[in-house]
Amino acid sequence: MSKPTPISGFPEWLPPQRMIEQYVLDRIRTTFELYGFAPLETRAVEPLDQLLRKGETSKEVYLLRRLQEEAGGPAGDSGLGLHFDLTVPFARYVLENQGKLQFPFRRYQIQKVWRGERPQEGRYREFLQADIDIVDRDTLPAHHEAELPLVIGDALGGLPIPPVLIQVNNRKVCEGFYRGIGLTDPDAALRAVDRLDRVGPDQVAELLVGTAGATPEQAKACLALAGISAPDASVADEVRALGVEHPLLDEGLAELVAVLETAAAHAPGLCVADLRIARGLDYYTGTVYETQLRGYERFGSVCSGGRYDNLASSGGTSFPGVGISIGVTRLLGLLFGAGELTVSRSVPTCVLVAVPDEAHRPEINRIADQLRRRGVPTEVSPSAAKFGKQIRYAERRGIPYVWFPGADGAADEVKDIRSGDQVQATPDGWTPPAADLRPVVG
Amino acid sequence: MSKPTPISGFPEWLPPQRMIEQYVLDRIRTTFELYGFAPLETRAVEPLDQLLRKGETSKEVYLLRRLQEEAGGPAGDSGLGLHFDLTVPFARYVLENQGKLQFPFRRYQIQKVWRGERPQEGRYREFLQADIDIVDRDTLPAHHEAELPLVIGDALGGLPIPPVLIQVNNRKVCEGFYRGIGLTDPDAALRAVDRLDRVGPDQVAELLVGTAGATPEQAKACLALAGISAPDASVADEVRALGVEHPLLDEGLAELVAVLETAAAHAPGLCVADLRIARGLDYYTGTVYETQLRGYERFGSVCSGGRYDNLASSGGTSFPGVGISIGVTRLLGLLFGAGELTVSRSVPTCVLVAVPDEAHRPEINRIADQLRRRGVPTEVSPSAAKFGKQIRYAERRGIPYVWFPGADGAADEVKDIRSGDQVQATPDGWTPPAADLRPVVG
Structure with a gap:
């Protein structure tokens, strides 16, 4: 085609x-x-x-007009x-x-x-x-x-x-x-x-x-x-x-x-x-x-x-x-x-949850669920690629945060990929700044 | 017609x-x-x-097909x-x-x-x-x-x-x-x-x-x-x-x-x-x-x-x-x-501001403005009819509150027309219960 x-x-x-x-x-x-x-x-x-x-x-x-208009005229x-x-x-x-x-x-x-x-x-x-x-x-x-x-x-x-x-x-x-x-x-x-x-x-x-x-x-x-x-x-x-x-x-x-x-x-x-x-x-x-x-x-x-x-x-x-x-x-x-009106990102997503490997996708889904239940628009990374590639997935869409699930009992961390700041966080406790929750139109 | x-x-x-x-x-x-x-x-x-x-x-x-399709066929x-x-x-x-x-x-x-x-x-x-x-x-x-x-x-x-x-x-x-x-x-x-x-x-x-x-x-x-x-x-x-x-x-x-x-x-x-x-x-x-x-x-x-x-x-x-x-x-x-799904009123309006006489409509508009600026959906009564008729205007639409502007320096009052309760109120201070702010779908 x-x-x-x-x-x-x-x-x-x-x-x-x-x-x-x-x-x-x-x-x-x-x-x-x-x-x-x-x-x-x-x-x-x-x-x-x-x-x-x-x-x-x-x-x-x-x-x-219907493509196959019934015979019989003006009805x-x-x-x-x-x-x-x-x-x-x-x-x-x-x-x-x-x-x-x-x-x-x-x-x-x-x-x-x-x-x-x-x-x-x-x-x-x-x-x-x-x-x-x-x-x-x-x-x-x-x-x-x-x-x-x-x-x-x-x-x-x-x-x-x-x-x-x-x-x-x-x-x-x-x-x-x-x-x-x-x-x-x-x-x-x-x-x-x-x-x-x-x-x-x-x-x-x-x-x-x-x-x-x-x-x-x-x-x-x-x-x-x-x-x-x-x-x-x-x-x-x-x-x-x-x-x-x-x-x-x-x-x-x-x-x-x-x-x-x-x-x-x-x-x-x-x-x-x-x-x-x-x-x-x-x-x-x-x-x-x-x-x-x-x-x-x-x-x-x-x-x-x-x-x-x-x-x-x-x-x-x-x-x-x-x-x-x-x-x-x-x-x-x-x-x-005229080039007026812009939006701060191209997707509603506020957080991308990184996937360390496909076997962990079920647990990753649960992290995303917890964030969504608290009103935070969240995607799970579509692939378990290297973290650098997953971060670029977020960057290209303007998603401000990437969430890294903690391995082997370590705490989860969330990174503001604009500033590079990375902090420990829990999906039932962390909330983004209000200005980041939704895309901003200006 | x-x-x-x-x-x-x-x-x-x-x-x-x-x-x-x-x-x-x-x-x-x-x-x-x-x-x-x-x-x-x-x-x-x-x-x-x-x-x-x-x-x-x-x-x-x-x-x-355009009603007046230009001559010349399949374009x-x-x-x-x-x-x-x-x-x-x-x-x-x-x-x-x-x-x-x-x-x-x-x-x-x-x-x-x-x-x-x-x-x-x-x-x-x-x-x-x-x-x-x-x-x-x-x-x-x-x-x-x-x-x-x-x-x-x-x-x-x-x-x-x-x-x-x-x-x-x-x-x-x-x-x-x-x-x-x-x-x-x-x-x-x-x-x-x-x-x-x-x-x-x-x-x-x-x-x-x-x-x-x-x-x-x-x-x-x-x-x-x-x-x-x-x-x-x-x-x-x-x-x-x-x-x-x-x-x-x-x-x-x-x-x-x-x-x-x-x-x-x-x-x-x-x-x-x-x-x-x-x-x-x-x-x-x-x-x-x-x-x-x-x-x-x-x-x-x-x-x-x-x-x-x-x-x-x-x-x-x-x-x-x-x-x-x-x-x-x-x-x-x-x-x-099947008769499922209902809504608590037929308009978004939460408050109807009553109009005592047409000469006061400009001040009444200001009351409505103040309520709207604070997010309260508000209508001004379309006519300066008797208050009973204005209340019925609200009743027929399910609007829960009617606002009565105070005459001659008296305080404004707002009436919950479901319960009949009427209290003194100011348009920059009064807020309806959250459940009344928007129509409720059930």
Whole structure:
């Protein structure tokens, strides 16, 4: 068999990178649970009609087909596709299980998603997302929109990575403003403004005229709104200085200011209002979030989301929600690519127990057992080679300690192979320094 | 939108079940790491030729196709399928990354796999597996085959589930025996014996005659071997009493006895030799494992694997390995179905902070922050409803404590809503009993 090669867009990490990923995921999960979010996983597949509900994504979906599809046509699994985010499956799950859930329902979900996109830097076909959402029945208070950035700030703030900046906008601000200046298709205007970073203001102005029915003056006003950015309540003054009035604009500005003030009280510098943030997807109806990793702004958002009112409804009941999603693979991919994030060893093992000869392996196993029972990750040497070779086995993996069983009644000894220090020890008494017990991510 | 319905074969848990699953996975992962296995994840997809290498599985594979596959035929992603186990992807990963890995390489891998099977009780189309494997370059000592059952015994033994019994056989015993009685196609004989539980001895005898070229006497000998079961070294005596001689048989019996004796020293009652265990897949070459959950034997194996010598090789280098895989979804599915396994609450939250009125939400948030910083999972009440309603919010979720902020300079109080006890407390001083901090799985 020839050596296999990677598949573009389907990243795989080496074990030390996976150890870092797990460390990051543990931190994220612990933070989500500290805020009372319950864990959830949904199946990887959804019916195609569910996946296509929100539009504009049809080209991204991977469909499934059984290799030996049963004869007889469209039954079988041919209507299933892999989910491309965790929000659409979550909305479906809430509808399906509404009678068994307590509302408001706070859940987190950490899973792979798939998109059949052309791979490019920072874009993957398979990647890991970590989402939190809060949904309620019929109504959802806006204070939840102020809470989610705090959770993300805590989750990512505790990691050895550059600080993040969460950019916030509110769809009501945009729609109220667009309506206030007389535009009748605010969705089209929003989609045009959403392209600002990619195509620049001149082309966005053309799009606003061509697709949203704007006059050149209206287009100019939309661009003026998109140019506003402020870290605090002054954002409302800047918007009002543009002289546009609409009740939805007032509502949106009040919500936007509440998000900024809550963030300032909890984590100064975490959030900024940036009114160019549009989020292309149609389903957002209130606050929207994007997140830059400072120093890596050119890679785009590593954490996005927003408020949605119409994603899930059935039988006259709607389930408004707000959610935010950390792009874990994107975040790690760019940090690994930049040489950031390291781990102190490539295995969980803290102690390698040396084997003087194969006949003694049963007793050696008992030493390892005693260490493990006390929580010390321990391997037994795979061979009874010369001790120098067994020490090199540990060295190559970064295992800090090698345990030498005492022969003929002599005491066991344990060696810190970094310093060379060797001391007498018993497997039911010796404990490594806390800093050596687990691999350290830095 | 109408209420969605489940898709057969794609199980989804409710949040309390997912909390139990995470508890189980944490225990498994912690145990794997205590034994020095490094974490790994592989992509969900493999090239179809990789997936079909080991034969007999073609009907189970889900193929991928992009919804808008680019014109021009067989390029695109049309050659990709979802992995149906974690062993084939692991073998591919080892070949692909052989220059970057340290051998012997011990890894664990906990991921979903997919099979396009017709769903039935205990059989899923999407399910979670937790695998450990040890691979080395060129040779792999047999003592690793004795080590893996101990890891599984420790991982599952610490859970509040019925005890497991690991049934062990060795392909060399079967092949040596079959060759010793003069059969020339031991693989065909093994495949026939593999059907013993499903079709019974008479039909297996017919299969042995019809497909493995056995005489009726040889078929009878094969069935006699398959009937042997023993918890210790006496298994070798029982096999030798059948009067068959072959060097491979001797080698296999020595390995089988070593597995049993290692297990007996570590965990009496964990392993038993059962010579009917064949494992249908072709790639095993030494020890094979299956695992029964006591009291649930009729559901089949919840943890299987074995030694393989020929799964991965390239450029004259082979990578023999041994692995074992816990069927997590199957295990949980049958225990949930039987009403086993419970969790003490349906959310991670330990404390709900009551909100007397919305104007005080910023101060209430600070109380919650202080508790979280000290590791206490805390939610703030979503509404400033009457306290009775806020207490019911906690009750319905099993949250044990409700925190009442003191008004007008009065001290805060915290109430255990199970006992009704209410005491004065400060958010930087109060700590719940350790047993209440996290949900308890029992």
